[in-house]
Amino acid sequence: MTALLIARNTFREARRDRMLVAALWAGGVLLAATQLLSPLALGEGLKLTIDVGLSGISFIGLTLILLVGTSMVAKEIDKRTIYNLLARPVARRSYLVGKWAGLAATLWVTAIAMGAGLVLLLVVRGHVEHLAPIAQGVYFAGLELSVVTAIAVMFSAVSTPVLSALYTIGLFLAGQWSYDLRAFADKFPPAIAAVCHLTASLVPNLPLFNIRTLAASAQLASFDHVAMATIYAVVYCSAALCLATAALETRDLK
C-alpha cells in the first residue's frame, strides 16, 4: 500500500517535470523527421518510420532514466526528502519498489503516448496492418525500460547520481550486446569462456525485448516470446530491486 502511494507520488512528480514534456516533444520531432527522410529510404520509408519510431521510444525512455532514474534515490538522500518517508511506517523495500514503479509507470505512459503518435501517423498513411505489431513493440519497449529502470534504481541506492548513470549505461550497453558476448565467449579457453557466459547471464538480456524488425514487417512475436519476455522482465526487476533493498537496508541515512 505504501509502495503504491510512493509510486503515485513519484508519477505525479515526474508528470510535472519539464523533462517529460521535453521527451514527448522530442518523440514528436523524431516521428516528423522520419517523414522527411522517408522519400530518401528507397521504398523502405514505412520500415524506417516503424523502426525509428520504436527505437525512439527506447532511446527517449533511456534518456529519461538517465536523467531522472539514476539520481532518484541518491538525490532524495542528498536532499533529505527521504526522511519524510522513512520516518513514517514505510519499509525501505516499499520505498524502492514505489520509486521504481512510479518511474516505470511514467515511462510506460511516455511509451504509450509515443506509440499512439506512431499509430496515428500510420493510420493517416493507410497502413493499418501494422497496428498490432506496433502495440506489441510498445509493450516490449515498456518491459525493456522497466528493466533498465530497476537497474538505475539499484545503482542509485548505492552510488552517486553520476556514477549510477555511468553504471546504468554500462549495463545497458553490455545488455544490448549480451548475445555477442556469448558468441565471443566460444572463441576463448574454457575458463575465460565460463566467465563470459556468466557475465552474459548477469547482464540484462535486452535483445529479448527487440522486436522492431518483426514489427516493421507487420509480424507479431509468438506467444512464447511474449511470455518469456514478460517473465524475464519480472524476474530481473525483482532481482535488481532485492539487491537495491539489501544495499539500502544497511545504509545509514546521514
Place this chain on the structure above:
Amino acid sequence: MITDEHGSAPDARAPGTPAGAAVSARGLTKHYRHPWTLKLTRGLTDLNLEVGRGEVFGYLGPNGAGKTTTIKLLIGLLRPTSGEAWLLGKPIGSEASRRRIGFLPEQPYFYDSLTGREYLEFAAQLSGLGGQEASTRARHWLGRVGLGERPRLALRKYSKGMLQRIGLAAALIHDPELVILDEPMSGLDPFGRRDVRELILEQRDRGTTVLFSSHILPDVEMLCDRVGVVLGGKLVRTATVNELVASQQQRVEVRCVGAPLIEVPARWRGRIERVELPEGTTFVLADEREVNDVLAWLLANGATLRAVTPQRASLEDFFLSVAESEGQSRRMA
C-alpha cells in the same frame, strides 16, 4: 552507565520496561568509520535515556554534540553500532516503532512540485490514514499552521518559515503519541517561534510526548518538563529544568547609593563584582550565602540600600557551566 558530575546517572529514572516509556534507550551507541582512512568518529556513546509518556523533553547540546545522531537513531535513519532502544515499546528500526510517531527533521526538505495540501495528504496517507480522512486533516492542518489561504501554492515557492510550518503540520497530522522534533525553532522569526511553542504546548496538553532538540534555551526552559544535556556524544545530565537551575549557585544583586568610595575587602575579591552606575553602585555576589555579611558591611560603611535582588540562574547558565566543566575535565584527562 555514564555518571554526571554529581556521580549520579544522567537519567535519574533508569530505563525500565520499554513498554512503559515513550522513549527508552540502553547503551545506544553510534560510531562511524571512514571507508578510506578507517578513522573512527564517535557520534554517540552509550546513551541511557528514558522519556516518560506525556513528557516534554528537551535535548540540549552544542553543534556536533550528538543530538541529531540520537534522533536519527531513534527514527531508524541510522543503524546503531551497539545498544538498543524502543519508541512506545517497539524496537527502533521497526515499522511498528514509527507508526505512532511524528518527526520533523532539522531544515526539512520536501518535494518541490507538490502543493502544501498535496504534501500533507501524502504524509497522512503514508501514516495510515484513508484518502478522505487524509484530505480533511490536510485542510485542517494547513489552516492550523497559517498556510490555509494558499493551499495550491507549490512547496518550491514556500519561505523557510513556511516550510518549517508545513513540516510541523506533517509531523502532527496523524495525531501521533510521540513527536520528535529536531531543532524546530531553527531559522524561525519570533512569530514563527511563538507558533511552534504554542503547537508544542498544545501537544503537551493533549498528552502527547514531545522530544525536541534545540539551541534556543529560553524556549527549552519555557516548554520542557525535563532536559538532557549531550556533549561530545555523551549524555552528561538529565533533570527537570527546576532541578538544573536550582543546582546552580544563586547570584544576588545588591544596589545601593553612597558607596562609591568604599573599597571591597580583599577576602571578597573575585566573588563580588562591582558596577558603578550614575544612579548608584551595584554589587553582584557570586554566592548568595554571603549576602548578610555584605549587607552588614555596606551598612556599617554608611551606604544606603536600594534593592537586594536574587538573580535566578537560567538554563543557559547551567548549560554553559556544564559545557565548561566537561571541557575542563576532558582537558585534564
